[in-house]
């Protein structure tokens with residue numbers, strides 16, 4: 132299957148190729164991820180956060196891409212219209228989240244390193260390849276093959292907030308947002324897919340922006356030994372889990388429900404969720 136701008140986000144592409152979002156969806160809950168992939172279920176999501184991300188990314192992609200984003204209409208009004216507050220203190224003006232997004236854009240626009248590195252790169256480059264024998268796809272925010280770097284813009288509420296995750300041994304540890312959102316795995320995959328597509332090993336650099344006032348700008352590098360180890364560990368995690376995930380996508384193995392997420396909650400009945408009083412899972 133040949134990937135294009137038109138079919139990149141299609142169900143067909145998602146069935147053929149693994150991607151960071153499909154892989155991590157399946158890691159969180161196989162039952163929910165499969166239902167979403169089959170079009171049987173849509174998660175309740177915060178559409179505004181998605182719009183803010185696309186607003187920011189398209190701005191730095193090109194004026195045409197940004198206009199296309201503003202004009203996009205899936206039958207419930209254009210994105211530009213959705214950004215305007217209909218009630219409250221901002222009535223008739225941009226909603227607060229998009230005022231913050233504009234401040235984030237202004238800060239990046241004025242940043243010297245961002246202008247030197249991110250802006251000249253080739254934008255939204257689709258890459259494919261195989262990771263341990265399974266087809267994967269990715270889309271690079273900004274790629275600079277000449278200087279052997281690729282760049283990704285990430286937004287987060289607070290870059291220092293961190294999140295609790297469970298280790299394989301079952302211990303709860305707090306990790307920075309990069310690991311919490313599997314951006315380390317994404318960078319490891321992209322580095323490998325760029326190498327297979329173009330024959331160049333590029334290093335990742337994340338331009339992170341917080342959604343605070345004023346926002347924090349951070350350049351996150353991966354060239355230290357600990358960071359390179361982080362990328363290697365992410366590829367090992369893929370090798371360990373993807374055979375089963377791919378078999379579930381291909382309907383060769385049954386999905387396992389996590390029993391706690393939005394999808395599983397909606398499917399729970401007293402008889403399929405009968406639990407001993409001391410056996411109720413926590414967190």
Ligand SMILES: [Zn+2]
Pocket residue numbers: 159160161162163388389390391392393394395396
């Ligand atoms: Zn679940």
